[in-house]
Amino acid sequence: MPSSPKPPPLHSTDVRQRRVALHARADRASRIATPSQVAYIRGRQKRWTEPELADLWTSAVQDTHNRGSGSNHLYVHVPFCKSICSFCNYDRLKPSTPHALKDWLTRVMASIQVLGPATEGLEFHSLYFGGGTPSVLPSRMLRTVFEALDQSFTWHPRASRSIELDPAVMNAAKAQSMMDHGFQRYSFGVQTLESSMNSAHNRGPQSEDTVRRCLDLLPASFLGSVAVDLLLGLDGGSPERTLRDVQRLLSHPRRPIIDLFHLTPTATYVEAHFGGSIDRAREELARYDDQFDTQLDALAKQYSYTIQRRESGHCRTLEPANVMERFQPMRWAMHVRQYGIDAWRVARRRMSGRPVHIPPLGLLSYNQIMTARTGPLNLLGLGPSARTQIFGRASVSTHPSAGGSGPTTYHGQSMTAVDELRRFVVFQIRDQKFVEDAQLADLFGQTLADALPEAVAVWAENGFARPTEGGWTFASLPPREMGLNLLWSIPETDLLYYIKRRMGGPSKRHPDPH
Ligand code: SF4
Structure with a gap:
């Protein structure tokens, strides 16, 4: 069991004040209402062609860490409905027509031909x-x-x-x-x-x-x-x-x-x-x-x-x-086997009285899989607007959206292990109010204080986090307050980019070629 972490030394007051001002601007640009909103604040966008994305998959599969106890999921997005319901709040759907469905099939089949061989060696769980x-x-x-x-x-x-x-x-x-x-x-x-x-x-x-x-x-x-x-x-x-x-x-x-x-x-x-x-x-x-x-x-x-x-x-x-x-x-056996949930870790948490949420069989959402995992997680998305996440490599969505023309490309961000850790930690804090250092070390090769020293220092000082045996325990706060605290985990460059975009800066439709 690792020893209890100590809060890292505080940074200078100037840096802190600049961050406080930055958080206020981010909140003005788009009101922070929930923790998950913070998990999806992202940095500058890049663009990959389909063969380039296949290369990323190949390098991820060759990474032995990625082949281990992780979970791999495949999502196929069909952005059509027979008609668009008047209450639907998903704005990228199109009414289905024979032509649109045929075009969709051609694109998806082409993507399968390119991405299938690139993931050889990776076993998909859902x-x-x-x-x-x-x-x-x-x-x-x-x-x-x-x-x-x-x-x-x-x-x-x-x-x-x-x-x-x-x-x-x-x-x-x-x-x-x-x-x-x-x-x-x-x-x-x-x-x-x-x-x-x-x-x-x-x-x-x-x-x-x-x-x-x-x-x-x-x-x-x-x-x-x-x-x-x-x-x-x-x-x-x-x-x-x-x-x-x-x-x-x-x-x-x-x-x-x-x-x-x-x-x-x-x-x-x-x-x-x-x-x-x-x-x-x-x-x-x-x-x-x-x-x-x-x-x-x-x-x-x-x-x-x-x-x-x-x-x-x-x-x-x-x-x-x-x-x-x-x-x-x-249900337990399936979770342990399919999603890599560490049954002993869960049992230990139960015995120590910490909250554990094991969702019922068949109801795992993507976020629940993110929270429950104890290994690298990969998501391969097919079809317009589908999300793809290649562990430690990239987080992208498929373009063009439904009904668009031109070659299939992937727009999003390069991801490092620390980026993966940040997103994972947001959901852990929201759902478990506890972050275990041994788990982070297994998954991402770093503890919380190693990866996010400034955020941990602030959280320890303002009482949001306190060091406990084997990790950090977080206060149970209303969603907005928790979201505002979690802004400390976002790198300054990503926050600046987020503010610019929300205030009408560079359009996400035109990402930088990498
Ligand atoms: S609610 Fe939206 S996704 Fe569902 S059928 Fe209606 S238009 Fe389609």
Whole structure:
């Protein structure tokens, strides 16, 4: 066990004052509201061609540290939907057309041909098809991509495979292609079972029957998981209607997981549905109150479901209780094996009373994987706007975005081990309030005080961090206050670039060629 770290000596007052002023400017340029916002403050952009990115992958794979106990994930982005819902807050989507889908397929297949051989020797632990809605692709195209992925990349024997679906564009042939290629996790954006409300939100007349037909197409629950998303706060909705939808889904023999999300009202949505009054939109959301939760609890109990609520209160997840119980030991084994979670480290933390969050099987988000990992993490993104992260090399997104022309290029930042450490530490502090030096040394070859001496000195002085056995314990602060403290971990050059960009400086669309 490493000895307790000591705060490094403080820097000069001038440097400190300059940083304080810089943080105030960064906050003015774009209000810091959450810790994760700070994790994504980045420095100057660079641009790589596809063959150049392949070279980065090759050098990363040859790095023995990268081949060790890390986890590798592949994400395929399908930025198309049958129509664009009026509440959608993702602005890079396009309505699907045969021409757009064909162009997408050509690009993705070309990327697979170049990047597949470059990652030879790397075993992938998960495949995620997201968007948009990948189910807009015809079954023939789905099979073409699935086969290319199977042939061009090496997969862990128990790699997880997940896909996002729109019930209105699902059919038996598509479901069969997914099952044939080992998909186990299916996520449906349903939003509401009321067809008139779906039509009013530009989603077509999706009804309860449409959703039931889709659920019937999927494999039995012991072969995979099906999650259904419902949206709270829609124009025309009500707690009573939502509870009715929930009950209909709970009674389906497929026993889907049900995620209830609060709608995030965009300016366009508020204008179109609430006469421009954000207060009316908020009043709609406020109706999902304690009384709603009491009734939801009663329904969950009646159908043997459990409910998990996120801290923000903006997401509730209902899971079949029997499935959770049955998979409890398997859930641990899968996490240990697939995501490189160090079971002994987790057990030690449990015994010492420190909080440990092990997410349920099948619900690992990218950020959760980032937080839980104990080895290098690589993410290979395919398709317009998909993110790629090559451990200790680069963090980029794919260009052009949906519908654009020109060769596929990758825009983003070079990454060092310290950059990786900074981002990892932000999520550790947010979720665990503890950073373990042995873990950082394993992962990044440095401790917190070695990598971020100035930040640690400030945090120790203002009481945000205190040295404890084997690492640093952090105070539990409101998200904004924590975010402002975490700004100390960002290099000055990156902060200056961030401020410039937010205040209308160099456009991210024109990164520097490296
Ligand atoms: S289906 Fe989903 S991703 Fe597509 S527009 Fe609607 S909300 Fe957005």
